[in-house]
Amino acid sequence: MLKQWLRPxxxxxxxxxxxxxxxxxxxxxxxxxxxxxTEDVTRDHTVAALKPLVIATSVEAGQHPELEYxxxxxxxxxxxxQLTRMAxxxxxERSIALYHVxxxxxxxxxxxxxxxxxxxxxxxxxxxxxxxxxxxxPAAVQQLMIAYLCxxxxxxxxxxxxxxxxxxxxxxxxxxERSGFFSLALRSTNVSQSVMREARHVALSGMPAQMKPIxxxxxxHHKHPLTDWSALPFPVRPSQQFGIPAVAAALxxxxxxxxxxxxxxxxxFFLGRFVSDEKYADGAQLHHTAGFHQAxxxxxxxxxxxx
Numbered sequence: 001m002l003k004q005w006l007r008p009x010x011x012x013x014x015x016x017x018x019x020x021x022x023x024x025x026x027x028x029x030x031x032x033x034x035x036x037x038t039e040d041v042t043r044d045h046t047v048a049a050l051k052p053l054v055i056a057t058s059v060e061a062g063q064h065p066e067l068e069y070x071x072x073x074x075x076x077x078x079x080x081x082q083l084t085r086m087a088x089x090x091x092x093e094r095s096i097a098l099y100h101v102x103x104x105x106x107x108x109x110x111x112x113x114x115x116x117x118x119x120x121x122x123x124x125x126x127x128x129x130x131x132x133x134x135x136x137x138p139a140a141v142q143q144l145m146i147a148y149l150c151x152x153x154x155x156x157x158x159x160x161x162x163x164x165x166x167x168x169x170x171x172x173x174x175x176x177e178r179s180g181f182f183s184l185a186l187r188s189t190n191v192s193q194s195v196m197r198e199a200r201h202v203a204l205s206g207m208p209a210q211m212k213p214i215x216x217x218x219x220x221h222h223k224h225p226l227t228d229w230s231a232l233p234f235p236v237r238p239s240q241q242f243g244i245p246a247v248a249a250a251l252x253x254x255x256x257x258x259x260x261x262x263x264x265x266x267x268x269f270f271l272g273r274f275v276s277d278e279k280y281a282d283g284a285q286l287h288h289t290a291g292f293h294q295a296x297x298x299x300x301x302x303x304x305x306x307x
Contacts, residue, residue, distance in 0.1 A: 012120035014291035019304035020209030020284035025151045029072050034065035046174035046183045047147055051266040053101040053140045058178035060097055069149040079106035079146040091260040091271055094179040104143040108296035135266055145290035154286040158203040159192045160244040166192045168221040171288050182256060184270040190222050193268050200258040203239040205250035209284045209307045240276040252279045
């Protein structure tokens, strides 16, 4: 009993929670607010880069909007990001606004635990040597966790070209609904980045939550291409139009035709449209959300199913 009481005093919450959610995830709403106006952007905002931390949306929301995340069932405010306008991308006569995240705060933990947990997490990040923490300042990681209040689905991205083949996990993905685009934000150091820019098409496999260990194992392919599709620990099937090998056990396979790519800081931001969408099974998909979000749901319910 004493250990349970002392744990939050000496150990931070996990930064990320891996959870199982049946798509589409609609437990949290995202709203852009500016000059007395509001727009629901739950399905129209995405992370475009990590350094600097950039949010993309089809909504023009002035120079300094706020992005609010609320529990859909109760309307309770879970977190806020403060944004500053950077630039716009125009693709096929449609405009995508890019906003730099300048500040943020969440409301999932009560004060003073919220501030203390943030301090503990920041201390751990400063001591860590992983590439993720080397890329971003602790304050930016805290802001990124707020962006993950809307749980992010995990997919395996398949790349197929005559001299290059690869498959790797991504969660910096999402729809920009008003423009009709779908986006991917890929670290520019990824070994397949240049091939994706040239080939201009990929296949996305929506992964069942129970395949988490295999999905995480494939993270090594961000640095090293796949040698042979037959070397994968699961069977593949060709995608509908492009014939790119995709995961046979996927809940859903979507083919994305890439229309535009743009380097934004640390990442390459891809915009495309789906040309096929095959749903193979119902079930819970692998998602990521912030650890403090799961802590909130464990307290107030209902919690996500942990994987």
